[in-house]
Amino acid sequence: MSGTITFDFHNTLVECDPWFQIEIRTLVSDVLRYWNDLGEIDVPADLLPSADAEYRKLRLAIHGHGHELPADRAVRMILERIGYPLPWDAIDIALDSIMRAAMETATPVEGAQAAVNRLANEGVRLGVVSSAVHHDFLIWSLDRFDMADAFDQVITSASCGFYKSRPEIYWSALDQLGADSSHALHIGDSLRFDVGGASQAGMRTAWYQRPDARDTPTPERMPDLIVPSLVNAAPLLLSTLERS
Known part of the structure; x- marks a missing residue:
């Protein structure tokens, strides 16, 4: 797809x-x-x-x-x-x-590897968008946890020059992925920076509602999908993407 x-x-x-x-x-x-x-x-x-x-x-x-x-x-x-x-x-x-x-202290989020690899096998273009000042840490970590090959691009605030408080980081990711915002979805655990930022860039959004999440969606930061776990999340992400 x-x-x-x-x-x-x-x-x-x-x-x-x-x-x-x-x-x-x-x-x-x-x-x-x-x-x-x-x-x-x-x-x-x-x-x-x-x-x-x-x-x-x-x-x-x-x-x-x-x-x-x-x-x-x-x-x-x-x-x-x-x-x-x-x-x-x-x-x-x-x-x-x-x-x-x-x-050495890092661990993959439960279900992340399976979700990422399932989406890649379905032919979805995948990217990482992160506010991070040390770009290589992400590359090393994704490689360590066997997720690196699934991602077409890794975009950090360090690599593109914009923090997630600005939609430009998402526009940069879309440009590097050769994607249109109307056929793209972003998932993250922050309502402010992931849901809010990606929405400003014209993308659909999914909020990963971690067990320790304290925020709640607002009209300005309303995700298209809420997932409480990444375990078996790939079909939900695919169906939300297909609605775009």
């Missing part, structure tokens, strides 16, 4: 809270800790809280205006701001090591 389905990554395909906390809170201080623990630099104790505070300010600003910075550029910016710059190669080495260590 024709049609396109895009998936959110965190808590929709893969669960990895340590990675998520690095992405949103401790990215810069973790880079400093990496080299400090190796004995390559001597980081003053008061610098780590400053790094976290400045990075958090940056993340909140990005949430607001929607223009993303990839991990290496964000780290470099904050390190320069707090007066402790590191070379680009040192930043990249630390980031890859930190992210690979975090990946």
